[in-house]
Amino acid sequence: MKIFINTFIIVLFFYIGIHQIQSQNHSIKKDSIEVHHVINNLFDGIVEGDSIKVKNSLHENVIIITSNKNRQNVNQIKEVSVVEFLNGIIDKKLEEWNEKIWSITIQLEDGFARVWTNYSFYMDSQLSHCGVKSFQLVKESNENWKIVNFVDSKKKNGCQTL
């Protein structure tokens, strides 16, 4: 009888343990999918010229920074305001934009996520530039994941074409 109870308790703990690990994995999986979705929406919005879709992915206080090299090969960075960024999308003229992203990594921790992705930007099917983008997202209560800041690097040479 004692052995039976002991076995029962061990099995019970085992299941409780497994259940907790499973539910943790489940929430990580759910968060990664949601984060991925926000990033996809952003890129879709950009190529579609849909500034509202883009804005929905962004936190109201988002900070956007681009870094590149000027003609003299000197590193420069520029802070782009949200308005400027959205206007760039609204002002999109007839040209066709396409942005391809690959090698995406997502790191998650307690309401905070960060994404690192390679990208190539095409204008009218011509490769324009490439680099990486680094996004940081937060999930405030009762809100969706929102991008609080992103930084990208930009180069014209040595781009991988897909």
Next chain:
Amino acid sequence: MNITNYLITYFFIFFVGFYPMKAQNKSFKKDSIAVNQVINNLFDGMREGDSAKVNNTFHKNVVMLTTYKNKDNINLLEKGNLDKFLNAIASPHPNIYDEKIWNTTIQIDENLAQVWTEYAFYVGTEFSHCGVNAFQLIKDKNNKWKIISLIDTRRKDKCKK
């Protein structure tokens, strides 16, 4: 004779092909070391109460944010400020600010890098809180890596000590 020619050609192609790869790896390694050094300088500076050392690791327009849960388990986002942070380090405090970091990952492309690290913060030997630090660094016009953004998460439980 023919064989020698082939060999020379192949050796040549082989080495020319590998040279840029090696050069690229070398620059990646050099950049990772430099980025790691900036992060170490920051935490050393905090321990030493050396605000100039800490200031030197940041870009002047650095973005500082903290995410945490309040008592009602609601996620909050708080904006930090470099001057306040530097003041806290510079002002006399009896116990050292000792932030231990581990599981550091670094990603680099050209002049952009991001670092992710777990941390536990101690005031003297007293444990305070833990979480992750997420850094973004850029190379400034003098080719020095500077922290352009720092976001940290903060919690008191489920901490490795």
